[in-house]
Amino acid sequence: MRKFLEPRPQGTECAVCPIRQFALFKVVPPSYLKDAQSRRTDQYHLPARRHLYEEGDPAEMAFTLFDGWVMLYRSHSDGARQGLRVALPGDFLGYMPPGEGRIHHAAQAITNVVVCGFRQPDLHEMMEKHTELAAHITRIHARYMVSCQSHMLGLGRKSAEQRIAYLIAELYHRLINRRLLPADSPSMPFPLTQEMLGDMTGLTPVHTNRVMRKLRTDGVLATERQRLTILDHARLLEIGEFSATEAE
Amino acid sequence: MRKFLEPRPQGTECAVCPIRQFALFKVVPPSYLKDAQSRRTDQYHLPARRHLYEEGDPAEMAFTLFDGWVMLYRSHSDGARQGLRVALPGDFLGYMPPGEGRIHHAAQAITNVVVCGFRQPDLHEMMEKHTELAAHITRIHARYMVSCQSHMLGLGRKSAEQRIAYLIAELYHRLINRRLLPADSPSMPFPLTQEMLGDMTGLTPVHTNRVMRKLRTDGVLATERQRLTILDHARLLEIGEFSATEAE
DNA sequence: CGGGTATTTGACGACTGTCAACGCCAGTGG
């Protein structure tokens, strides 16, 4: 285990998002769970802003995110970051198939984070023994791919306002679908800084701010510290062209 | 088989790119090949500009591309298309894991195309029997994901010129890596219209044209009908920030 | 030769980026 991953201290639960399901194992029969348990490392804690891994790191470990939010991104030569995905509790990060040496993106903790780590070779071995696991990882990847493609459509063809509205709507519905937020809650935890919002949407922090102001003055949403309230849900979906059926 | 897929007439081989390997099966032991052969449909021919499938189609079939180029894209509400990937011979298209009802992108033939189709349920069944196949599809997906992420970095953070240079360099190196083009060939088949180039890079056809003109007058490349010659390979990679190691 | 498609070019405008400055707030240390 990397040295910056330390056992989680008592009483430091992440307030943002407690997890209630663990994506990697929920479809695996209980008999395999023992195998899995014996191979996984303990839960580890990573403070906000630290990296779980960086671009070019050897692909040693994959992680299930138990608690907290993580941003996956790639860097441009001028230092700008392009966000690839906001990982929420239950997400599976950093997996690479056998033979791939290095990971091509970075993962940075947005909040304090709890992960469960697996060694990649152990995962590959388990996948060979348990086809359900292989099928499940394939399914997870296919879903990521679809959301990745929606994201590409946004980056290439949508306006700044549409991209931001889409991202907020997507996060909101993913939280609800995972039971990390009550289905009727108008407000949600929102630990992203405006700079990170810009990273995800391919915008500069300054322009992100302008768009957020517009969404606020238009009465679409309101922000408090680390929280976001959706005032006009229908309009948010309409602006972002997000349909509630497409969230994972 | 869909009605628009017709058996390929004699003597209509696609001149652009003959295939020499079939990605889906090259790692599957010969004993499984018989199983695969018995399940796949025949080879089918699709003329340029026709769709293999469209957004929202039920996910019945997946395809291995034998010959020709295919563009995968998603559409924006205003009708603009965002290209997701240019599929080359050997690529695997349209696969969805079990339980997914509909495909979320469209696939349009750029050139005349030959594909080999598989019914999705057959694929799912085969994957359960043959873990190598499941692992291989996972590997294919992971690779697609990485190139998808490079594409996102480009859409979000690179200039028009960088995106176009990157795309051309990527296509060139993918053709070479698949032995569809001699390693030292300075020129390549290039059946994309400038409009499709713009679709792939998130630009308008007009601006695509301006960038292509600049690349031409700067002596980086030259175009003839359906062909593209790279005059200054080093500079093309430099502009696009493409490193030859990242092509599939 | 004719009609449709693709490419090319110019003028203009808008969306978004850049640069710079200021305010707010939380945490820190005196």
Place this chain on the structure above:
DNA sequence: CCACTGGCGTTGACAGTCGTCAAATACCCG
């Protein structure tokens, strides 16, 4: 308790890349 500091959010002025609109030219195929 208060000054200090650093991070984040906010705002304005200005610039530039890229999109829009329109039209002319070149090219392909029947």
